Amino acid sequence: MASSGRPERQAPPELFYNETEARKYTSNSRMIEIQQKLSERAMELLALPEDTSCYILDIGCGSGLSGECLTDNDHVWVGMDISPHMLDIAREREVEGDIILGDMGDGMPFRPGSFDGVISISALQWLCNADKAFHKPAKRLYTFFSTLYGVLSRGARAVFQFYPENSSQIEMITQQAMKAGFTGGLVVDYPNSTKAKKMFLCLFAGGAHQQLPTGLGTDTVPQESSGASFSAFREKRKRGDRKPLKNSREWILQKKERRRKQGREVPVDTKYTGRKRKARF
């Protein structure tokens, strides 16, 4: 983003994410890696039960990198994006999720209670801009959040990794989310590092009270630490489940097989596949 400034300032998303920009999501390994890392962290904050296949909405699903992370965790997903070029890349990638061309600011066109969770990577800040003369950012945010609340099942979470331009954007976004009925708040990872700092808006759609997870790399020792509740989820997994444990050799083999079926290039399986690497410093 350095010299060219923020993408949101250059053009509306459906124009910014043109063919050239969309192509980067299959060719630029650094961008791919960043999207994957953010998706994995967002998944962790979603805290879905690990032994259940859930139905998830991915907002600003783009080329489907975040969706693939959902597929790898055995979830079924629907993605929405405003850029046809990004969605063409997702089709090209033969993602397992179903994708819809839509503007989140128009509202969520789904039946009440459809989804068990929502994930959104690097998309929400786009709603803070008025890209058309009739756009009113606060109103579009409200339309978005209030309809989103409706399509979630009670107690479900929505996790947005986003890049706010300034604190007044954060305020506008959280205000509209709360007005729409959500609880929750901001989770900031590595708040003291300009480079590694990442922001997640973590929202809860009703249900029992939920503790906001703690950011990574914060100095405060969390009392009711989020880490604890997430590992509690993991421990709930019964032995002898059909699904292999995440990141185990078997899990990686299955994931590679899925990619192979899609005709993608995948490293060959060896005895080293899925082995722990020695820490080298």
Next chain:
Amino acid sequence: MKLLTHNILTSNIIKGVTRGFPLKIKSSRLEVKEVDFNPDFILRILPKLDWSALRQAATEVGYGNGLPEELPSSLEGDDSLQKTIHNILLQVEIVEGELECPETGRKFPIQNGIPNMLLNEDEVS
């Protein structure tokens, strides 16, 4: 677009539309793509489905065979019905076609498997 998505998709974001469900389907090209069978997911999603809308949609695109009029109270153990439902929900895909709002007649094109739900300025609520 898969029929599972059709089963949750509405046009109620259009100003003045109250339910916008089920959207009428016109399909001019259909594909069946292999998707891993996941019985856990099928059993979990069943209670959320609008069964009659699913039957109707499946029939409209020529895959209505094998779907009972009423959904049995439990599918636990009924492997063949689970697989039929899996096929209809996740494998059958409308690649080219059109959806239509049942209240306003507004059409939403489906191209390359992607339904276009973008609204015009005067339709936004």
